Amino acid sequence: MYTPPAFRQDDPQALRALMAEARLATLVTATADGLLATPLPLMLDETEGPHGVLYGHLARANRQWNTAANGEALAIFAGPDAYVTPSWYAAKREHGKVVPTWNYAAVHAYGPVEFFEDEARLLEVVSRLTDRHEHARSAPWAVTDAPDPFIRAQLKGIVGLRMPITRIEGKLKMSQNRSPEDRAGVADGLSQSEDPADRVVARLIPRS
Template identity: 45%
Template structure:
């Protein structure tokens, strides 16, 4: 089949044996049969990202030898997937995911707010996905290669264009390594 991707929200469970990513997919998803074979699997999480204009660099005015770039934060997690058909596991996963997503709402919706027979019918159309984390790698490209005066310009430019999360990441990234890896 080749590489197949899906955009899924994940929750993470911190277990005594290690962290486990949890999600669910519609039973009609063509990835399920392949995932049942437990191939090595990766999950990509991205943080803030965005365009960096060379006009934000102080060195543009000094010598003009500047080009645009893209700043980003990304983490890739690997593990061996397991498809979960267990109704109790699915219920816990959808409640966990829903509770996390609804957390900031004034009146958070809960799975129990819907009729139980409706929830049970909906759960018949999904399967669970569990991926014990075996390796984590991340990368930050946050103008670390630029002198302080250019980084300050990037932070100001990002804030001016409403990209607060990326501006904060650039400010914080000055004190962080570019790459990191965690293995079990």
């Protein structure tokens, strides 16, 4: 990922937070048949390895799992993003030499990917994924709420994945290359947007 120094995010805690907030990732593998990509929820187990291990699952009918990968896989986590109009820049009023851009956050995680079919491991992964996304609900649904034979039948239709992260890249492009006055204008403009995602980006823009 092309990352100018001003936008590089190396803080492990910040990277983990971006991955957790993204919720849906894209798994990319290079194969003899070309690139294969699948959008899917992934969870990070921080207790394993120096950078953690990603877990998830995909449909058994998806050929990505049984098509040999050439080298490492790539998991892409896209964070909040927003269009930035030049009209918000103080520089527009000063000299007009400004153009539109896009602010965004992204994390790229690399590592060897392993696919597995073991029922016990699959059940653990789907249970942990479910608990992660249900815990904030007033009445969380659990995998054990469904009949056991039904769940076991559902597990036959998926394949699990485990991806130890060997290296990780983070990018937080939030107008850091602009003047404090321009950044303030972008933050103010996005904070007044009707789009909740724009307001999230507004809060990430440094004011000084």
